[in-house]
Amino acid sequence: MPTAKSFVPGNFPAALLWPARKVIVLILPGFIDADLRDPRAREQMVRAADEALIREYPVARLVRQDGRRQMLRRLVDSLLDEWLLEKAMTSKAGRVTAPAPAELGTGFEGFVVRAKAPRGKSAAAAVRRAVERALGAGWKARPFGKHPADFEVTSERAAFTVREAWNAVYRLREQQGIQRAEPCFAVPANQAAGARGVKFTAAGAMIAPKELSLALNNCEWSVEQVKARAAWTYSGDQGRPKQGEGTVVGHPDTGYTTHPEIWSNDPRQNRLLAEKGYDFWRNDSDARDDLERGLGCSIATGFVCFPGHGTGTCSVIMSGEGSPNGLPVFVTGIAPAAKLIPFRVAPTVVLWSPKRLAQAVYRAVDTGCHVISISMGGLPSGYLHDAVRYAVANGVIVCCAAGNYSPWVVWPAAYEEAIAVAACNAAEKPWRFSSSGRAVAVSAPGESVWRANPTDPGKPVAPSSGTSYAVATTAGVAALWMAHHGRDKLIAAVGKERIAALFKTILTTKGCNKPDRWDTNAFGAGIVDGLKVLQAGIPARSSPLAKRVKAAAAAVSAARPEHLDLLENLFSGVKPGDLRRGLSTLLQATPARLPQRLREVGDELIFHYASDPEARRQFIDGLTGKAKTFAAAATAPVARAGVALRVQNHAAQLRRVASDRLAALLI
Template identity: 40%
Template sequence: MDDSTEKTRLRVHEMRIAVQAPASGFRPDDLADVLCGVLADWEAAPLLEDDDTLWLISGHVEEQIGTGEYARKAHSLVQAVLGTGTVTRAEADLPVTAFVDPARDRGAASDAPGFPPGSEASRWARDAIRCDEAWAIEPTRGDGIRIGHPDTGYTLHPNLGVDALDLTRDRDFLANDDDARDPLVSPDDSPWPLPFPGHGTTTASVMTGQGTEATGIVGVAPGARVVPLRAVESVIQLFDSDVARAVDHARTTGCHVVSISVGGKGFFGLEAAIQRAVDAGMIVLGAAGNNVGIVVAPASYPNCLAVAATGPDDQPWPESSRGRAVDVSAPGWGVHVAGYVWVNDTPRARVFRSSGTSYAVTHLAGVAALWLAHHGPDTLRERYGPRVQSVFLTLLKTGGAKVPAGWDSAAFGAGIVDAAAMLSAALPAESAADRRAGVPQASALARLGALVGADEAQLRHALTERLGMTGEDLDRAVERFEGELAFHLIDEPLFRESLLGEAAGDLMSFTAPATCSPEFALAFLGAAPEGQC
């Protein structure tokens, strides 16, 4: 067994629990009595740099990641950790199987039938956001701006260009080294759901592609540079903690933008890493999601700009996630990208069309790079402090996006980003008090509501009506079970529909899924989950 195979074998049996420590007196060793009987060779380490409040506990289990047994063990372990009274918060870092559609092909998309009319020319997406007009305003095309990019890593694709990348700051959070190169493992050989080798290359090409219309991909901000941060092996976030560390690395290494083209359930450590980046004057953006009907994390977080996808003629992409959490839309349906196709088990560099909110968010990231270069990132940080992202969003909502006839702003945000309008817009005045204000802290109910397309009041009412919990009792229950509740709301559509009234039936008659911890089942369903006493 070679080294890479052994690492993969261990990774599919790895389990991670994030914990938040009390303000003082915390010792990771205090968790040993709880963990040593459940996780072999467990260890605890700080999640983020220069932060002693968020910790990640990891070990290996018999169960394989992505199975119901794995999820149940993770959720039960969280309750055991919380039961010690040692930490103030704990949440399992695990994927949800609802994001996996086995009917869909594995691996990179190809230039196959099904793309919309009008997407044949490679420049259609840049034209849709008025990129040429923006370049006339910002002729450096993003020079000096660095875009942190947590994804599958980079490749030296001939149609992307090595000058599109900053390989002095890249990092691999899977191998824990400073080479974020994508190994391009064949989709057929990958153990992960929805593998997309080369995904980091396809998305980077949209932002900073150095080609020409005839020989490659021209990015929205070809003067900027992408900092590759290898944090995933699939478009589903297997471990959000790797993405959290990548976001934090982007902050500490001087990136100005973070573009996240992957999504999952999320957890509080990822939200904290994004908040630290926003507080540092950065702009953080996330893909809304594909084919899942909800806005995935981290795009669903209030401190991360969520981007849905459109196609030629400003039509929304039918398979784009949508909802109240979406801030704006950008081209993502039938976009030309630099990527790979597999021929006889060998990756071949190609330019082809592909679809996804992965490309919508990278179009907006390119616009953010142009906007920052035009005004000067240091000037903006000096003037607005932690509100740089808020100012960018305000301009998007007040003229920086075009609104097609019949546009559904409740589903697809303010409109389709207009790069030229964004660069032409006057910067707003900002008081000293405003400059100190950051993104408001969302409640657990608000975060859960954003994840499933419901507002906080609607979710509170649903839980109160169905469970008989009110006030502080409800708040305490939701805070204790937030991570597990998010998992079941996503992974169990019948549970979500019963809770939110989208289908007939009583939540209390819904059978507790086998992925539940016993504590969750008793608190929220009044019964033990299947297969448990």
């Protein structure tokens, strides 16, 4: 019999072969009475398998639908023989033999758990016992992050589906020695630009409207818009360090290249500290971006994958002033004297792994970074939030992209400790594909921003669009501010743990320009102005601004966001009252009981809605009455009408991927 690998087309990742085989087996019972020799029956099976594949393994969304179905057709044709049917249908579990570990690349990365035991050997022992009772043998636990009771739990052979992972989470949470547990998944970020008909050039930059010809004809327009040169002059006139001199920016992204805009072969002039970087994707000390077009990049996915993304965002932060090679177009960084440490957390920014990002944040703090610039985002994560809080508590400013094409502000940008940055254009208007919401602090240039382009030797510098460049710009301004005042002076003035709150407060109150008709509820206080940020100075301890900073820092450190806070950001276009009523109906809970019910299953519910745009849309449609298919999907008469009926039918769809615990609570 031919092996599955014999049928891998050029546009399908081999890592998804095992999940594809598995879902075919899972759906087989539904087709046992069909004539599987009939091409029409097989095509129905392919469609069912495709729906199951993206539901059970969200990472499969990185592959365009026609690519997935081409592969599934070939697998169905090759595997629907007497051997597979006999093996699959006689197995009570409906499973086939697991492949070798090298084939496992489903997106599942393990768990992060916290022991109730305080620290050290007692915590490790408690985790090992709990893991063995809940998951069985074959799992390893090792310390994770900075909390002494946090551990990463992994297995070389585990290829859990979403449902299986959440079932395991609840088993872990029930163990006596476990305080909390979360699954770790690498899932696609919401950047399906092609779905909205947006046109992109080969380099990934959006074709700008005619009104933005200024941006295309001036490679330094973004530097001018945020008054970076004026800020440099201001610092120089006062005898202060200018251009970010003496500051170090941590940069978790896709890694770096030796592009001349960010790299010098002269060690004395090279400000990119590659020797301090790390590759969390391959777990080695070389953070270089090999510009691979592997998962999500070499395939015709329809996603904008930005190979070399880390080089581009890095150049916006710290590229030297002017052209390094005499070319007429170049990149001038916002902080051209700052240093930068690269951390590779993914081969492409459309693949979201909060675990790897959290690891990079911890390492950035411990290697002495003063600012962290994060140009990626996705689902919320308790352990990622812990990493952001650790950075802020150690005096590090964390700047995060608000998100592209996403109807909500992504995490970690949405966390209060971070500075969420939306994107604007050269006309001082919001970029039309920038995420927006109350979590956004400010906006910065993000549409048609000139950046280093390592993928096209003929165009080493080219414009590109996204909140990635907006946050890189803002991180550059943070480096200017840190250099101008000096970190030691800031610590003496407000305390290490309040540096980030001070910068955010200055940025949103005195450090931006607000254009006419600017929507502060959607795009923050205004557009970043580097000169105003420096001119704001350091407030006296008794000043109203200092008291505001103290109150803000205290509020942030006192509590974590509740599940309802996270859901309100996720459903930012829905009225809070309607959202609560819908959730109460969905989870069969009174309004008073809803917070407790969300503490039970809220993490999983948020995962489903944040990782599956269709599930989120269905729930919103159920609340607003736009879901025409919900009523048709009902299988039994329901006494209640309106929202309750639509939410009930949405629950039937959600059960297909929900854990046993969540499924039992749904209406």
